[in-house]
Amino acid sequence: MGFIKGTASYVRFSVEGELPENIWDFIADRVVAFSFRDIDETYEEDSLGWVSVLNMFDTEFDYASYAAGNYVTLSMRLDERKVSSTIVKKYVQKEEDRIKKEKEIPKISRSMRVEIKERVQNELMRKALPMPAVFDLCWNLESSTVLFFSTNKKAQALLEDLFKESFGLTLIQQIPYLCGEHLLDEDDVEKLARITPDIFV
Amino acid sequence: MDLVDLIAEKRFIGQEFLTWLWWKSEERGGVVALPGEGDIVVVFEKHMLLEYGEGDSNESLICRGLQTELQEARTGLVMGKKLEQARIQLAYNDYEWNFTMAAALMEFRNVKLPKTGGDSGNTENPEEREGMVLERIFLFEELVRIVLELFRLFLQIRVGDEWRDELLKVREWVNKAERA
Numbered sequence: 001m002g003f004i005k006g007t008a009s010y011v012r013f014s015v016e017g018e019l020p021e022n023i024w025d026f027i028a029d030r031v032v033a034f035s036f037r038d039i040d041e042t043y044e045e046d047s048l049g050w051v052s053v054l055n056m057f058d059t060e061f062d063y064a065s066y067a068a069g070n071y072v073t074l075s076m077r078l079d080e081r082k083v084s085s086t087i088v089k090k091y092v093q094k095e096e097d098r099i100k101k102e103k104e105i106p107k108i109s110r111s112m113r114v115e116i117k118e119r120v121q122n123e124l125m126r127k128a129l130p131m132p133a134v135f136d137l138c139w140n141l142e143s144s145t146v147l148f149f150s151t152n153k154k155a156q157a158l159l160e161d162l163f164k165e166s167f168g169l170t171l172i173q174q175i176p177y178l179c180g181e182h183l184l185d186e187d188d189v190e191k192l193a194r195i196t197p198d199i200f201v
Numbered sequence: 202m203d204l205v206d207l208i209a210e211k212r213f214i215g216q217e218f219l220t221w222l223w224w225k226s227e228e229r230g231g232v233v234a235l236p237g238e239g240d241i242v243v244v245f246e247k248h249m250l251l252e253y254g255e256g257d258s259n260e261s262l263i264c265r266g267l268q269t270e271l272q273e274a275r276t277g278l279v280m281g282k283k284l285e286q287a288r289i290q291l292a293y294n295d296y297e298w299n300f301t302m303a304a305a306l307m308e309f310r311n312v313k314l315p316k317t318g319g320d321s322g323n324t325e326n327p328e329e330r331e332g333m334v335l336e337r338i339f340l341f342e343e344l345v346r347i348v349l350e351l352f353r354l355f356l357q358i359r360v361g362d363e364w365r366d367e368l369l370k371v372r373e374w375v376n377k378a379e380r381a
Contacts, residue, residue: 007313009311071335147345151303175204176211176215177207177214183352183356184360195360200375
């Protein structure tokens with residue numbers, strides 16, 4: 001939903017930094033290098049990388065499927081194993097009761113409690129299925145801007161990191177003030193820096 | 202200044218723009234003249250969110266209803282609240298978008314594209330699919346472009362000498378809500 005289909009929510013970033021001359025070769029190389037790696041068969045806690053905007057299982061990008069005209073279209077996929085704190089609490093209590101009975105002790109020491117919690121949490125995490133989330137983006141190579149199809153702050157922070165790692169370029173969210181710096185001439189930009197809030201009543 | 206501080210210190214710019222755009226669109230019955238582009242239909246509809254205070258003491262007020270019922274939102278302005286989000290219908294060159302503008306960060310939310318925008322996920326033909334993706338990109342970017350042109354119009358007035366007169370007109374319009 002969003003970029004490809006239906007209603008969409010998005011924010012704009014500018015892309016700061018220089019791309020090498022052979023742009024498309026560079027992008028092809030980096031997109032595959034930072035493509036999403038599946039963790040279904042491992043015990044890793046999370047995984048983050050690029051997938052096709054049309055299919056979240058496509059990490060091969062045959063025929064540069066991310067290219068559309070002068071645009072790069074990609075999805076950032078995040079798979080995360082999560083266990084709710086209520087479940088952890090339940091199994092920790094269960095394990096504590098079991099140990100108390102087994103060792104015939106009335107109370108569990110603080111250090112033992114910490115050890116039990118850590119162990120239970122790890123065991124539950126391994127059993128948890130990775131939850132996938134996909135966020136689309138569209139990179140305009142001509143204007144060096146990116147539309148990112150999520151207003152989620154955590155997703156935006158992950159995008160900034162993954163984009164920097166993949167392409168060595170910095171994304172800067174285009175908040176109104178920064179848009180203003182691009183829209184106005186030099187004199188007006190200086191005036192813009194000085195304005196303070198006005199009262200509308 | 203880093204981005205976090207810049208966002209906090211300058212969030213009023215986006216909110217003032219949205220309030221100004223609301224007044225500007227009502228001034229000519231839902232039409233704003235954009236130099237070099239012509240008339241653009243800008244209608245504020247159904248849904249608005251106003252903010253009051255900063256940080257922990259931040260409060261918000263949601264106003265829903267038909268256009269005429271947005272009186273409550275204007276009363277909110279009189280109380281010193283800032284317009285943070287508004288649902289807008291924008292029409293230009295046979296295209297019509299519906300979207301919610303979140304002002305402080307200039308987020309485009311729940312954007313409904315003009316009807317010509319086909320869904321691009323249903324075709325197996327790669328060329329056709331690329332064509333549809335490009336059409337959607339054009340429509341997303343065109344909306345951004347027009348909003349930025351409106352924003353430029355606002356900023357030029359806001360930093361210029363005309364702002365004093367413009368602000369008086371906006372105040373008069375806001376205060377009408379109190380008398381209504």
